Amino acid sequence: MQKVVKWLGVVVILAGIARMGMTPSALIWGGDSHQELLCGYVAAILMAFSSIALYLPQMKETGKLGFAAVFITAAGNIVISGQQYGIWAYGAYAEKGLFVNVTGALVGIGMMLGTILLGIVTFRAKVFPLWNVLLFVVMLVSFGIPGLESWFALFWGLAYGAMGYTIVTSRYRNKEAAAKSLSVAS
Structure with missing residues (x-):
């Protein structure tokens, strides 16, 4: 299981790099x-697939709430990948209507709540280093600051990539808790 999680950690790093690629592309x-949307599409797919790696090392500490946070984040990334593919392939957003507006709002709210919840459970679990959690805070703060809209993806990718780095290098804050969680997952 540790090898699987480490390989998923590599995918988390790649997802973070792809997400960070959105910022220079947008600028x-x-x-x-097309360049920004391609980076976003690749990042969303990789994040949806690899987000479970953010949960497994801290599974015992975060429990069902941690799983819910990762599930919401992964599901949101799946929907976002569909939206980004649609814009990239067809050159426009879907026809605006009740369904598109409601799903767009739900995905945005869900992704934000999932990300906030992931940051909170990660902070409380004390398995990942504090600097990983601080990058999530920077990402969330950058979302609300006018003028930093194009930079949000950079901070989002950096937060993910940093957690992937921690997973790959096993530089957990609490190595014993990570080892217990990974042994339970086996």
């Missing part, structure tokens, strides 16, 4: 450019 070619 150079503009928001919703």
Whole structure:
């Protein structure tokens, strides 16, 4: 199980890099450019697939709440990948209507709540280093600051990539708790 989690950690790093790639793409070619959307699409797929790696090392400490946070985040990334593919492939958002507006709002709220919940349970579990949690805080704060809209993806990718780095290098704050969680997952 430790090897599987480490390989998923590599995917988390790649997802973070892809998400970070959205920022220079948006700054150079503009928001919703093909380059930015391609980075976002790849990042969303990789994040949806690998988010479970953020839960497994702290599973015993976070329990069902941690699983719910990761599940919401992964599900949101799946929906976001569909939205980004649609814009990338067809050059426009889906026809605005009740369904598109409601699902868009629910995904946005869900992703934000899932990310906030993931940051909280990660902080409380004390398995990942504090700097991993602080990067989540920076990411969330950057979302609400006017003028940093294009930079949000950079901080989002950095927070994910940092957790992936911790997983791959096993530089957990509480190595015993991580080892227990991974042994239970086996």
